[in-house]
Amino acid sequence: MAINETVGAWLSDMRVAHRLTTEQIADAAQKYGCNWHGSTISSMERGGSRADALGNILILLSALNDLTGEELTLADVLGDDFTDGGNALTGMAAALQGKPVHLTPYIYIEPSQGRQPTSAEMRMASRLGVQPPVLVRNVDRLYGHSVDTEAAERAGEGATPQKRGRETRIIEGEVADAIENEPSIMEQLEEMTGEPDGR
Template sequence: MKEPLPLAAIVGQNARAHRKHYGATLEDVAKSASRLGLRWNTGRVGDLESGRIPATLPTLFVLAQALGEVTKKHVSIADLVWYDGWVELNPSLTIRGETLKESLEGEPVELVARDIHGQVEQIFGIFEDIRRMHQDTWGNVPEELQHKDPQEVARIAATAGVAERRLCKDFSIDPQALAALSLHLWGRSFSKERDRRAGEGANAQRRGRVSRELKSEIETYLESGTERGDGQ
């Protein structure tokens, strides 16, 4: 994945590429943006394309309209922020470009570790510390799960979302323990396995039914571990 870039720089790159591709000039964009209330001149458009203007929502909205007018091609705000790499939103948060684009296309904002720059690597590094700190909650799962490859477990944990957090509460287990269990049972997270079994475009009722089936599989496995004397 490409190196992180500030959002303003990405917007500037995308705006310039779109403008040039369709033969529009800086003056064309400036005039259109000015009519829409931004009072821009060619220098101001140049500043934007160089990443020197903050990518605020009002600016993005007017810019998308202005570019659409001068190129006769529809431009969305999602188009302006798209980047096949990491997007720096502020000094403390850098996320995947795909995640940002999806959120602007209507997907709920629900960041997981893989969406945030550096989070997966941190999970790899602290996995064993977390396991030692939460021996009480790891103790609720069969012992064989405690010896799974830490990096594979971290990979599963990095895709966890709301469904996994609920399961951790229901079964009183640590998120990494749930990730190890999911890896053992399905080779993927609970959410990923639910979506795979439910099928593309499944409705809420179908997804709920599959979720209950998967939860039952977890219960069966944990009960079998108790019968073997594991996790005690």
């Protein structure tokens, strides 16, 4: 999902959750120097081009903090899709303070056979609070195939849906442990290169 779409969806969810109107948000934002109207907020909610500008995101956060009494942050808006566990936010904080930006390289380990997550894996990723590619990567690392295949193999031929469900719950615990103990980016670099600094 593009940043403007992510911001738009978040903004819409916040507005509805707090029973705010687009006009209320626009009015609250005007004290931060913008000339927004309710139609501007509606456009942002639909993923309009203004929604992905950092200055506009910061104004939205300030306005919504004022209206809701919450202490919303950039991570609340962008979430894990764009913050890489805080890596990009750390870089952004450094950049905003006039410091050099040095992000930790992101290493993507391709899932085996480049497969897409199954429906069961999508649901499991949601329950575990991780992105589907993270879940697939760990499932493939553990079992070499999908959760569905692993549950079916464990349950045995002709197993009832209840038996497969029990096996899936056990697998979910194993996958959660694997995700929690997944090697760090630096450990992955070291493993790939044989060098402590990944070079």
